[in-house]
Amino acid sequence: MYILVWAEDDAGAIGKNGKLPWHLPNDLKFFKTTTNGQTIVMGRKTFESMGNRPLPNRKNYVLTRQNDYEAPGAVVINRLNDLPDEDIYVIGGSEIYKKFLPEADVLIRTKISGTFDGDTFFPEVNWDEWELVEETEGTVDEKNKYAHRFQTFKRK
Numbered sequence: 207m208y209i210l211v212w213a214e215d216d217a218g219a220i221g222k223n224g225k226l227p228w229h230l231p232n233d234l235k236f237f238k239t240t241t242n243g244q245t246i247v248m249g250r251k252t253f254e255s256m257g258n259r260p261l262p263n264r265k266n267y268v269l270t271r272q273n274d275y276e277a278p279g280a281v282v283i284n285r286l287n288d289l290p291d292e293d294i295y296v297i298g299g300s301e302i303y304k305k306f307l308p309e310a311d312v313l314i315r316t317k318i319s320g321t322f323d324g325d326t327f328f329p330e331v332n333w334d335e336w337e338l339v340e341e342t343e344g345t346v347d348e349k350n351k352y353a354h355r356f357q358t359f360k361r362k
C-alpha cells in the first residue's frame with residue numbers, strides 16, 4: 207500500500223529552492239511520528255534537500271534515474287518496481303508524488319493556511335476519489351505561527 211505524506215499551503219506549494227517554504231516544527235514532529243519505523247521513498251532531489259542524509263529509524267529508498275548514484279545509509283533504486291511489497295510512505299517531492307498518486311491508497315496532508323513563495327507544487331488531485339477520514343487542528347503558538355491541520359484521506 208502506498209501512503210503519500212506531505213505539507214502544502216493554500217495554493218498547493220510544497221517547496222521553494224529545494225527547501226520547505228515555511229518553518230513549522232509541529233509539522234516536522236507530525237511527520238516524524240507518522241513515518242517512524244516505516245519504509246519511506248523519496249526522489250533524489252528531496253534526499254539532497256535533507257543534506258544527503260537518510261532519515262533515522264526508517265528504511266530509506268531514494269529514486270533516481272542515475273545508475274551510479276550513491277546515498278550512504280539509503281537504498282538507491284531506479285524504478286518504482288524495485289520497492290519491497292510492504293507499506294510504503296511516499297515523502298516527496300513533487301515528481302515522486304505525481305508518479306505514485308494514481309496508485310496511492312492513503313493521503314496524509316498537512317494543510318497550512320496562507321500562501322508562501324513556492325516553486326514546487328503538489329500535483330492535481332481528483333478529490334472525488336478521496337474521503338476525509340480524520341482531521342486534527344494543529345496548535346498555533348510562538349514557534350508555530352501558521353494555522354495548520356492534519357488530514358487523512360482514504361481512497362473511496
Ligand SMILES: NC(=O)c1ccc[n+]([C@@H]2O[C@H](COP(=O)([O-])OP(=O)(O)OC[C@H]3O[C@@H](n4cnc5c(N)ncnc54)[C@H](OP(=O)(O)O)[C@@H]3O)[C@@H](O)[C@H]2O)c1
Pocket residue numbers: 211212213214219220221222223224225226248249250251252253255269270271272283284285286297298299300301302303305326
Ligand atoms: N512540503 C512537503 O511535504 C515536501 C516533501 C518533500 C519535498 N518537498 C520539496 O519538494 C522539492 C523537491 O521536489 P522535486 O519534484 O523537485 O524533486 P523530487 O521529486 O524530490 O526528485 C526528483 C528526482 O527523482 C528522480 N525521479 C523522478 N521520477 C523518477 C522515476 N520515474 N524513476 C527514477 N527516478 C525518478 C529524478 O532523479 P535524477 O535527476 O537523479 O534522475 C528526479 O530528478 C523541494 O523543494 C523539497 O523541499 C516538499
